[in-house]
Structures are given as C-alpha cells and as structure tokens.
Amino acid sequence: MRLPVVELDQVQRVFPGTPPVEALKPADLVIYEGDYVAIVGPSGSGKSTLLHLLGLLDQPTSGTYKLDGIDVSGLSEAERAGVRGRRIGFVFQSFHLLAHRTTVENVMLAELYRKGKPKDRRNRAVAALEQVGLGHRLDAFPTTLSGGERQRVAVARALTGEPSLLLADEPTGNLDSKTTGSVMELFDDLHRDGLTIATITHDSDVSARAQRRIRIQDGQLSEPDSESRAEEAALAGSRVNTGPAS
Amino acid sequence: MKPKKSHLSIRDLLSEAAIALTARPGRTLLTAMGTVLGVAALVATLGLAKTAGSQIVSRFNELEATRVLIRPDNRNTGRQDDNQVSLLPWDAGDRLQRLNGVNGAGTKSRVSVNDLIRSVPEADGRNEYQLSVIAVSPGTFEAVRAELLTGRFFDEGHSEGKEPVVMLGLGAARRLNVTRVDNQPAIFIGDVPVAVIGIISDVAREPDLLNAVIVSDGFAREQFGLQAPEEVHVDVDLGAAQLIGTQAPVALAPNEPERLRVSVPSSPRRARSGVESDVNALFLILGGVSLLVGAIGIMNVTLVSVLERRGEIGLRRALGASRSHIASQFLFESAALGALAGVIGTALGVLTVVGVSARQQWTPVIDPWLLLAAPAVGALIGLLAGTYPAWKASATEPIAALRST
Numbered sequence: 238m239r240l241p242v243v244e245l246d247q248v249q250r251v252f253p254g255t256p257p258v259e260a261l262k263p264a265d266l267v268i269y270e271g272d273y274v275a276i277v278g279p280s281g282s283g284k285s286t287l288l289h290l291l292g293l294l295d296q297p298t299s300g301t302y303k304l305d306g307i308d309v310s311g312l313s314e315a316e317r318a319g320v321r322g323r324r325i326g327f328v329f330q331s332f333h334l335l336a337h338r339t340t341v342e343n344v345m346l347a348e349l350y351r352k353g354k355p356k357d358r359r360n361r362a363v364a365a366l367e368q369v370g371l372g373h374r375l376d377a378f379p380t381t382l383s384g385g386e387r388q389r390v391a392v393a394r395a396l397t398g399e400p401s402l403l404l405a406d407e408p409t410g411n412l413d414s415k416t417t418g419s420v421m422e423l424f425d426d427l428h429r430d431g432l433t434i435a436t437i438t439h440d441s442d443v444s445a446r447a448q449r450r451i452r453i454q455d456g457q458l459s460e461p462d463s464e465s466r467a468e469e470a471a472l473a474g475s476r477v478n479t480g481p482a483s
Numbered sequence: 484m485k486p487k488k489s490h491l492s493i494r495d496l497l498s499e500a501a502i503a504l505t506a507r508p509g510r511t512l513l514t515a516m517g518t519v520l521g522v523a524a525l526v527a528t529l530g531l532a533k534t535a536g537s538q539i540v541s542r543f544n545e546l547e548a549t550r551v552l553i554r555p556d557n558r559n560t561g562r563q564d565d566n567q568v569s570l571l572p573w574d575a576g577d578r579l580q581r582l583n584g585v586n587g588a589g590t591k592s593r594v595s596v597n598d599l600i601r602s603v604p605e606a607d608g609r610n611e612y613q614l615s616v617i618a619v620s621p622g623t624f625e626a627v628r629a630e631l632l633t634g635r636f637f638d639e640g641h642s643e644g645k646e647p648v649v650m651l652g653l654g655a656a657r658r659l660n661v662t663r664v665d666n667q668p669a670i671f672i673g674d675v676p677v678a679v680i681g682i683i684s685d686v687a688r689e690p691d692l693l694n695a696v697i698v699s700d701g702f703a704r705e706q707f708g709l710q711a712p713e714e715v716h717v718d719v720d721l722g723a724a725q726l727i728g729t730q731a732p733v734a735l736a737p738n739e740p741e742r743l744r745v746s747v748p749s750s751p752r753r754a755r756s757g758v759e760s761d762v763n764a765l766f767l768i769l770g771g772v773s774l775l776v777g778a779i780g781i782m783n784v785t786l787v788s789v790l791e792r793r794g795e796i797g798l799r800r801a802l803g804a805s806r807s808h809i810a811s812q813f814l815f816e817s818a819a820l821g822a823l824a825g826v827i828g829t830a831l832g833v834l835t836v837v838g839v840s841a842r843q844q845w846t847p848v849i850d851p852w853l854l855l856a857a858p859a860v861g862a863l864i865g866l867l868a869g870t871y872p873a874w875k876a877s878a879t880e881p882i883a884a885l886r887s888t
C-alpha cells in the first residue's frame with residue numbers, strides 16, 4: 238500500500254486586496270508516494286498558488302495540509318523552513334541558479350540549511366549531477382550551460398537530500414522542444430525510481446507522460462480522469478497519519 | 484512529533500559571505516571604500532596625534548623638564564639692583580652643583596659694554612661689530628649644554644685670575660672671522676684686548692650665547708664692573724626639577740629664599756595630555772564623519788543588492804532557509820565587508836602614520852589596541868549598516884521573490 242505524501246483538506250487561498258482574489262477555492266487532494274501528477278490549467282488559474290502551498294512557501298487561508306503525515310499548518314516559520322528544506326525539492330521555470338557558482342556549488346546549496354560536512358555534501362551533489370547526466374560539467378558556470386543543462390542542474394539540486402516530493406513549476410517553459418524532451422525523460426526516469434512528482438505544465442506532451450492529471454480552472458481544482466480517486470484518497474488518508482517520517 | 488528546524492552553521496555563514504564578497508570584487512571594494520577611508524582617517528589621525536604628541540613630549544622632557552632658572556624677584560620688593568648683590572652669590576653654580584639631581588649649574592649675566600667688538604684681521608672690509616657680551620661661570624656651559632667647536636671652555640682658574648680670555652659663540656666667531664683658536668687670536672672689547680680660547684658650536688638653551696662674546700664672571704667684575712649675577716641656570720635630572728626648584732633658593736639665599744623667583748617646568752604629564760586631547764578631538768570628529776559616510780555607503784549598496792538578489796532570496800527560502808537565516812546571511816556579508824574595510828583602512832592608516840613620521844623624522848607611535856580595535860570598528864559599522872537591508876531581505880516573501888525572473 239502506497240502512503241500519502243500530500244493530504245489537502247478543504248485548503249483555500251485568498252489573496253487580500255480590493256477585491257480579494259480567491260486564487261484557490263477550497264480543495265481536497267491526496268498525492269501518494271510515487272505519484273507523478275501534472276497540474277494543468279490556463280494562465281492565472283491558480284496552479285502556482287497550489288504549488289506554493291504544497292511546497293510550504295505559502296500558507297493556506299483555511300483548511301489543513303498534511304505532508305508526510307505531519308500537519309504543517311500549526312508549525313512555526315523556522316519549523317516550516319526545516320520541513321521545506323528536507324522534504325521538498327523545487328524546480329523553477331527560470332532555473333534560479335546562482336551565476337557566480339559552479340554547477341556543483343549550486344547543487345551543494347540544497348544542503349546548506351541542514352547539518353552536514355562540506356565533503357559529504359559535495360559527494361552527494363556530484364552523485365546527483367551524475368544522475369542527471371552532468372557528471373562531466375561539475376565545475377562549469379551556469380552561463381556556459383545550455384538551457385536544458387541548466388534545468389538538469391536545478392533538478393539535481395532538487396533531488397539532493399532525497400526529498401519526499403519534487404515540485405516543478407513549468408520546468409520546460411523556457412526550453413525548446415528538443416531539450417524539453419530530455420528533461421521530461423529525466424522526470425520519467427525519476428518517476429520510475431519511485432520519486433513523487435507534481436509538475437505544472439502547459440505542454441500536452443508533458444501532461445500525457447504523467448500518471449495523474451489535475452486541472453485548475455478559476456481556482457477550482459478537479460481531476461477529470463478519475464473522479465473516483467478522491468474517495469479512494471479519503472479512505473487511505475484515515476489510515477496513514479503516522480506515515481513515513483523521511 | 485516536532486519536525487527538525489533548519490540549521491545554518493557559522494562556518495557556512497562565513498563561507499557564504501566570503502563567496503558573495505568575492506563574486507564581484509570590484510563592487511565589493513567600491514562599497515567598502517567609504518569605510519576604508521573612514522577607518523584609515525581614524526587610525527592615521529589617532530596614530531599621528533599620538534606620534535606628534537610623543538615628539539613634543541620627548542623634546543619637552545629633554546629641554547624643558549630638566550631646566551630650572553633662578554632670578555631675584557624684583558616685582559614684590561620694589562627694591563632694585565644693589566639688593567641683587569646680596570641675593571645671588573657668585574658661587575651660585577658651585578652651591579647648586581652639590582645638590583642631588585643637578586647636572587650643571589652656573590650664572591649668566593649681561594655685561595653692559597658700550598664699545599664695539601673689534602677683530603684684528605679685517606673681515607669683509609670692516610672689523611667692528613655690535614655684539615653682546617655675556618658673563619658666565621664655568622658651570623654654565625654644562626647648564627646650557629654648550630658644545631665646543633674648537634679650543635676649550637674657560638675654567639675656575641681663568642675666572643679667579645681675572646684673565647683676559649673669552650669664548651665666542653659660533654655666530655659671533657663668524658662675524659669676527661675667527662675660525663681657529665690654536666694660537667689664541669686677540670679681539671678687542673672696546674680698547675680691552677682679550678684672547679679667544681674656544682668657540683661654542685651649539686647650545687641647547689640660551690641661544691643668545693651663540694651670538695655673544697662670553698667672558699668669565701671674574702674678568703667681567705674686574706674689567707666691566709659687573710655687580711652681581713643676573714640669573715642662575717640649572718640643568719637637572721628628569722623628574723628632579725620640582726625638588727631642585729624648592730631647594731635652590733635656600734641654597735642660594737638662606738636668609739631670604741622667598742626673594743628668589745624660581746622657574747620650573749610645568750608638569751610634563753599635563754602638557755602631554757593637553758596636546759593629545761586637542762588634536763584627538765578634531766581628528767576623531769573627522770574620522771567619525773567619514774565612518775558615517777562609509778556606513779551609509781554600505782547600507783545603500785546592500786539595499787540595492789537585496790533587491791537584485793530577490794531571486795536568490797526566494798531560492799534560499801525554497802531550499803529551507805528561514806527568515807532569520809536570510810537576515811543573518813546579509814548581516815554577515817555586510818559585517819564581513821566592514822571588517823575587510825577595517826583591515827584595509829587600518830593598513831592604510833598605519834602606512835600614513837609611518838610615511839608622515841619618516842618625512843618628519845619622527846618615531847611612529849601607534850597604540851597596539853588601535854590595530855585590533857580599528858578592524859572591529861569596521862565590522863561594527865558593517866553590522867549596523869547591514870541591519871536594515873538584512874531586515875528587508877528577511878521580510879521578502881518567497882513566492883514574490885521567486886516570481887521575479
């Protein structure tokens with residue numbers, strides 16, 4: 238039985254303002270270990286808002302969120318930062334690599350905010366770069382890399398530290414179709430290895446590769462392929478509150 | 484179960500700051516410039532004040548702090564000349580010489596001679612000059628630290644024998660065109676022939692001796708009717724001046740010591756602190772203003788860099804940094820920048836002190852604590868200047884920060 242990684246219960250996000258924007262209407266969602274979820278929807282529909290909530294970069298206006306069975310709603314800012322650093326890996330459309338650091342130094346940043354020896358960090362960063370096929374570009378600076386290579390560095394950084402959940406916000410949005418293919422194959426590989434992935438995409442090719450498709454329209458979340466999954470999730474969720482701790 | 488908080492070690496903070504500062508070295512140096520100049524100004528001015536102060540003090544020590552001068556006090560009594568006869572004895576030098584701490588003592592008196600001084604060989608077409616004549620006792624040469632160019636000083640024998648011998652100050656010797664004394668050339672004071680037995684090249688005190696014809700007390704009494712010594716000069720050990728100042732009047736005039744006026748140096752310590760505090764106050768204000776300007780420079784550039792690095796801030800938050808980690812990162816960066824500026828500024832300041840001292844032929848004096856305190860001041864400036872930018876950085880919302888490119 239696969240355990241749930243993400244459990245959203247009536248999670249809502251309203252941005253205050255005049256008028257207030259309900260970027261995410263109260264939503265229930267369960268993502269299980271090993272799931273590969275594509276989040277699709279038109280621009281401004283609330284996809285990034287959902288991803289930021291999943292990644293603890295933002296807090297819901299109401300509702301409860303359990304990550305790996307931990308209710309993260311009641312955590313302090315520093316505790317949420319700790320959970321984010323250990324359990325979440327992010328990949329962004331614009332890569333967010335630091336220009337003045339080499340590939341391996343960029344990847345090593347992933348473990349900066351936890352205890353560890355620099356040497357071990359480096360070894361893990363090198364292993365992650367080898368996993369994404371960049372073992373030969375360890376000391377290259379981001380400006381000398383192609384877009385596809387940069388995004389693979391970002392994926393390596395997200396993988397370092399073995400997160401429970403990989404979150405990607407339009408990871409191929411800045412890439413041409415050829416490099417998009419290579420990054421998506423990398424995601425397929427990671428999915429095969431059992432990583433839990435949620436990725437926002439506009440690309441129907443990309444969403445076709447995912448095993449689940451979640452659709453957001455005007456902040457309303459739906460899962461068109463399998464309406465029955467919601468009930469399945471509710472059943473499983475009651476059993477696994479003490480799910481895996483790391 | 485409480486989840487683990489994220490963690491950032493001091494070592495990682497330091498290395499992050501080092502990487503950030505070395506990523507753009509030119510910009511780092513420009514940012515630090517104001518603080519560099521401020522610290523340099525502070526170190527240079529404190530160092531120079533201290534150095535100059537020590538030079539003044541050492542000169543003061545050698546010449547002023549070891550000098551005692553005794554004159555009859557005519558102000559209180561109203562009585563004049565004839566009283567001096569009894570007040571200052573001719574053997575004043577010998578009497579004071581016996582006191583502990585006295586290196587040399589002797590009398591000095593102007594001799595009124597209306598006639599000109601005449602040299603035997605003509606110098607540049609004329610051979611008569613208006614030169615002062617001064618009578619001294621042999622001990623006076625030591626009391627004013629006279630240096631002999633050639634010949635010899637006259638002694639007690641010359642004075643007691645009222646012998647017609649004189650010394651010339653270097654200036655007087657040049658005027659009279661006397662360069663050698665091995666054959667004791669004759670000059671005339673009015674009509675009185677005297678033999679030159681020595682030339683004085685320099686004195687530490689009483690520079691009027693250098694332009695004078697110097698005669699012995701005995702000869703001056705006999706030949707020019709000198710009534711009594713005018714003043715007694717004493718060269719004393721460092722620190723002995725105050726004591727000698729109280730003992731000397733009793734030794735010289737046991738019956739009415741209060742009628743002698745004694746000049747002793749003011750306390751050297753007071754002179755020293757006076758000089759330093761004047762100079763320091765001015766320069767400290769200057770250095771403080773430069774530091775303020777430097778701090779504003781660091782704050783401005785750090786604020787700009789917080790805006791430029793919004794994406795990085797968002798990324799770090801996504802990687803697990805808490806607000807306080809972001810704040811400490813920017814604080815460390817600006818403190819490290821300030822410390823770097825402090826070190827460079829200290830070096831520049833010390834170089835300035837050494838350079839100026841070399842030029843002035845001073846011995847550079849710098850407090851060791853200054854070398855430690857100045858970089859610390861730089862770091863403190865950086866820390867203070869970084870406080871507001873660091874707070875701004877930590878308040879940056881990660882989702883907004885990540886949206887920007």
Ligand SMILES: Nc1ncnc2c1ncn2[C@@H]1O[C@H](COP(=O)(O)OP(=O)(O)O)[C@@H](O)[C@H]1O
Nearest residue numbers: 252258260278279280281282283284285286287
């Ligand atoms: N920080 C914010 N403050 C106010 N409104 C926001 C903020 N972030 C997003 N929104 C609004 O919420 C809605 C959903 O945005 P977003 O989740 O970024 O959409 P998507 O990623 O699907 O394009 C949009 O209308 C957007 O304008």
Ligand SMILES: [Mg+2]
Nearest residue numbers: 284285286406
């Ligand atoms: Mg978006």
